Amino acid sequence: MLRDCALENQAFRELYRVWLDRGNGEAAAHRARGGRVVGCLGADVPEEYLLAGDLLPLRIAPDPRSDLAHADRYLEACFDPMVRSQFDRIVGPGEKPWDFLAVSNSTDVLVRTYLYLRELRRTEPEAPVPDTAFIDWLFTPSERFRRYNEARAAEFRKKAEEWAGRPITDADLREAVHVLNGERSAMGRIYALRQAEGPRVSGTEALVIAGAGFYMDRARHRDLVNALAAEAEAWPVLKGPRLYFSGTEQYDLTVYSYLEEAGAVIVGEDQDCGMRYYCRLTDPESPPEEAVVERYMRRIPSPKKATVTRRVEALVCEAQESRARGVAVCMDQFEEAASWDFPEEKRALEAEGIRAAEFCKLPYPAEKDETLRGRMAAFVEELKGGTADG
Amino acid sequence: MAEERRAVKTLKAAQESGAYQKEWFRSLHDRVKAGEDFAYLNADVPMEIFRAMDVPFCVNQWWAAICSAKRMTPRYVNFLREAGYRDDLCSYCSAVLGESLDPEDAELGPWGGLPRPTMAVTRLTCDCQGKIFQLLARNYGAELFTMENTLPRTVPENWWDLATDRWEELYDADRLDLAVEELKDLISWLERKTGRVFDYDRLIQVMALINEQEGWYRRTRDLIAAAPMAPVTVVDTINATMQAQWQRGTEWAAGHARRMYEEIKALADAGHAAVPNEKYRLMWLGRGLWHDFAFYQNFEEKYGAAFVWSMYLAMGADAYIREGYERDPLRALAARYIGMEDFLHMPPWNSGWFVREAKNNRIDGVVYMAPANCMQAVEGSGFIVKALERAGIPVLLFRGDPVDDRKWNRENMTELVGRFIEERIIGGKEA
Numbered sequence: 064m065l066r067d068c069a070l071e072n073q074a075f076r077e078l079y080r081v082w083l084d085r086g087n088g089e090a091a092a093h094r095a096r097g098g099r100v101v102g103c104l105g106a107d108v109p110e111e112y113l114l115a116g117d118l119l120p121l122r123i124a125p126d127p128r129s130d131l132a133h134a135d136r137y138l139e140a141c142f143d144p145m146v147r148s149q150f151d152r153i154v155g156p157g158e159k160p161w162d163f164l165a166v167s168n169s170t171d172v173l174v175r176t177y178l179y180l181r182e183l184r185r186t187e188p189e190a191p192v193p194d195t196a197f198i199d200w201l202f203t204p205s206e207r208f209r210r211y212n213e214a215r216a217a218e219f220r221k222k223a224e225e226w227a228g229r230p231i232t233d234a235d236l237r238e239a240v241h242v243l244n245g246e247r248s249a250m251g252r253i254y255a256l257r258q259a260e261g262p263r264v265s266g267t268e269a270l271v272i273a274g275a276g277f278y279m280d281r282a283r284h285r286d287l288v289n290a291l292a293a294e295a296e297a298w299p300v301l302k303g304p305r306l307y308f309s310g311t312e313q314y315d316l317t318v319y320s321y322l323e324e325a326g327a328v329i330v331g332e333d334q335d336c337g338m339r340y341y342c343r344l345t346d347p348e349s350p351p352e353e354a355v356v357e358r359y360m361r362r363i364p365s366p367k368k369a370t371v372t373r374r375v376e377a378l379v380c381e382a383q384e385s386r387a388r389g390v391a392v393c394m395d396q397f398e399e400a401a402s403w404d405f406p407e408e409k410r411a412l413e414a415e416g417i418r419a420a421e422f423c424k425l426p427y428p429a430e431k432d433e434t435l436r437g438r439m440a441a442f443v444e445e446l447k448g449g450t451a452d453g
Numbered sequence: 454m455a456e457e458r459r460a461v462k463t464l465k466a467a468q469e470s471g472a473y474q475k476e477w478f479r480s481l482h483d484r485v486k487a488g489e490d491f492a493y494l495n496a497d498v499p500m501e502i503f504r505a506m507d508v509p510f511c512v513n514q515w516w517a518a519i520c521s522a523k524r525m526t527p528r529y530v531n532f533l534r535e536a537g538y539r540d541d542l543c544s545y546c547s548a549v550l551g552e553s554l555d556p557e558d559a560e561l562g563p564w565g566g567l568p569r570p571t572m573a574v575t576r577l578t579c580d581c582q583g584k585i586f587q588l589l590a591r592n593y594g595a596e597l598f599t600m601e602n603t604l605p606r607t608v609p610e611n612w613w614d615l616a617t618d619r620w621e622e623l624y625d626a627d628r629l630d631l632a633v634e635e636l637k638d639l640i641s642w643l644e645r646k647t648g649r650v651f652d653y654d655r656l657i658q659v660m661a662l663i664n665e666q667e668g669w670y671r672r673t674r675d676l677i678a679a680a681p682m683a684p685v686t687v688v689d690t691i692n693a694t695m696q697a698q699w700q701r702g703t704e705w706a707a708g709h710a711r712r713m714y715e716e717i718k719a720l721a722d723a724g725h726a727a728v729p730n731e732k733y734r735l736m737w738l739g740r741g742l743w744h745d746f747a748f749y750q751n752f753e754e755k756y757g758a759a760f761v762w763s764m765y766l767a768m769g770a771d772a773y774i775r776e777g778y779e780r781d782p783l784r785a786l787a788a789r790y791i792g793m794e795d796f797l798h799m800p801p802w803n804s805g806w807f808v809r810e811a812k813n814n815r816i817d818g819v820v821y822m823a824p825a826n827c828m829q830a831v832e833g834s835g836f837i838v839k840a841l842e843r844a845g846i847p848v849l850l851f852r853g854d855p856v857d858d859r860k861w862n863r864e865n866m867t868e869l870v871g872r873f874i875e876e877r878i879i880g881g882k883e884a
């Protein structure tokens with residue numbers, strides 16, 4: 064649900080333009096200035112190093128129009144449809160907007176994706192797979208794993224230096240942290256507007272604002288978001304039951320639109336195309352590797368990786384802080400891990416008076432599920448039942 | 454669902470391991486009843502530590518295979534569904550979670566059901582494992598311990614040439630270092646939990662017994678590969694190997710592996726052929742078809758096609774032996790357990806090995822069951838198929854479930870494999 068107040072706003076319009084273009088123009092412009100572009104898969108690529116080397120991180124977005132013919136040659140049926148589409152963009156023909164790839168182990172399917180890309184490079188040198196880095200974080204909180212992660216971060220720094228063709232100094236890194244922290248704080252302002260008693264920014268609008276950052280210069284993204292945040296304070300308050308969204312990354316607006324057009328207001332989320340991606344700053348005072356690792360280990364525990372207890376605790380806490388009346392847990396087909404959390408999450412949320420619904424095995428694009436809109440509308444109706452703001 | 458026809462096993466060793474397993478479970482019940490701690494482990498957890506500390510344990514996939522063979526999986530899936538879980542996820546690893554919800558497990562579960570574990574240990578080799586283990590630990594009132602998983606950055610050619618003696622070269626040093634530290638954490642946790650004291654000398658004995666056991670598997674694998682007619686098929690070797698593999702590090706398991714070798718050697722020396730009209734040698738890729746072992750024998754009479762190879766015996770042969778363990782048993786153990794995921798589920802580690810094994814075993818065709826609902830076992834089947842086909846070995850790839858027989862249709866599958874034999878193997882040779 065993109066309202067006129069958003070579409071008429073200059074900063075939002077610019078973000079929307081970039082978001083729709085998926086960064087193709089931004090990448091071309093960066094290259095024209097002599098810069099290199101790194102296609103990123105996964106929400107845990109430590110972009111601090113890329114920015115420090117003047118490399119543009121460009122999220123590889125899925126393409127809902129793709130027929131997946133190229134991916135189908137390599138991927139088994141149980142690769143989730145969104146990753147399938149991302150893989151298709153990499154291995155399919157045509158000019159690529161990236162020079163290198165970076166893949167983080169944010170979920171199992173991305174680990175496999177990296178292995179397949181590595182094997183493709185080895186066995187089919189003619190395949191369009193450029194030099195690819197893999198970031199093998201260990202997410203279990205522990206001092207031992209932190210040290211292992213620091214070595215991975217240092218390794219990625221070296222790779223970024225190689226790609227940048229120059230050393231990355233600590234000063235470069237501090238500057239990158241400064242930019243990214245500024246961007247995260249700007250996104251925090253938008254989040255505050257969503258979380259407020261009277262939310263001023265819809266979930267769908269926030270998806271565009273957050274998603275644009277995947278495809279553009281981050282300092283410019285920071286500035287646009289800050290400009291927008293100032294103006295959005297005057298946007299009309301949204302009415303409707305407050306909803307928290309959990310699950311699969313939303314590169315398109317469809318699913319959020321289904322929920323918001325039915326009358327809900329998505330006030331928060333833990334999916335990686337939204338606020339989870341921007342939460343938590345990198346400590347500018349700590350030694351660089353330590354600070355980077357700290358940030359990537361300490362975000363909201365991922366629905367895909369964390370244990371059930373950690374997920375339940377995090378989700379209940381997030382939903383309560385958002386004063387959500389309901390939680391929608393959405394998962395694409397074959398993206399299953401979070402389904403193991405859901406029964407516990409539902410029990411814990413309902414004990415707090417928060418309703419929860421699971422929408423699983425969703426196709427990509429979501430429009431392919433003809434029943435989804437109706438099912439989501441029915442859930443929102445349930446949330447509206449007998450409420451003051453519904 | 455498959456009809457009740459059972460696989461015909463011929464090896465005494467297969468019968469022995471089946472009987473031993475049953476008896477072992479009985480004694481496990483006694484030990485747990487007497488108040489001993491009992492650990493439930495995922496298959497990739499270094500069980501050698503538990504063995505060395507004499508802490509009884511059961512392996513998840515082993516138990517899942519038993520439940521499947523006893524046709525209990527659908528019952529456990531029902532319990533999952535009733536508790537609000539999906540019934541189409543992770544069937545291999547989640548059967549016991551369903552079982553943990555079964556109020557009649559002691560009466561209806563295999564061999565008196567699963568004793569209540571006091572400890573649950575898994576590695577985080579996939580996104581779901583930690584979640585499933587935490588849930589089952591909670592249901593049983595067990596304490597959970599998880600171990601991390603790291604990805605290899607270097608990919609050596611021909612891992613099987615390095616695994617035995619040059620295993621340091623197989624891995625990035627810091628991966629091994631970390632795994633050793635994790636083993637120490639596991640030991641401390643176990644010492645705290647059980648009150649037992651870990652003894653390095655005992656681990657050295659366990660490692661020695663495992664080398665001995667796996668050495669027999671190596672001889673057995675090589676014997677079957679070299680025999681003009683296969684003296685046994687996978688119907689005998691899978692269970693006999695795996696039942697003993699889960700007991701690895703014991704005198705019994707090492708002795709059983711030797712007895713199995715001697716029995717097969719005697720058969721080979723006598724010119725015995727498991728499939729007297731053997732014309733084609735088939736390789737089974739993927740997890741065992743635990744709910745329908747008889748399926749493997751469906752192609753013997755009609756086509757003279759014998760399933761002679763599965764990863765179970767061959768992994769024992771190539772992936773487990775670690776020489777030099779006396780110097781640093783924990784490091785040698787780390788070099789065993791962190792590699793399993795690499796060897797089995799990552800191209801080119803797996804694809805190169807399958808080609809080498811197919812050639813050594815004079816394989817005419819490969820029947821490859823790719824997992825229906827397990828992301829961890831998504832192992833680059835496209836690369837594997839390509840490597841095998843490029844080596845001139847035809848492959849039939851299909852999706853299936855090793856433990857859940859609800860979607861398995863033996864008739865259709867028999868027809869599919871039959872057609873593959875006719876068109877790709879027989880047809881290919883005639884062309």
Ligand code: SF4
Nearest residue numbers: 543546579827828829
């Ligand atoms: S993804 Fe595979 S290995 Fe992991 S829990 Fe599920 S079935 Fe088991």
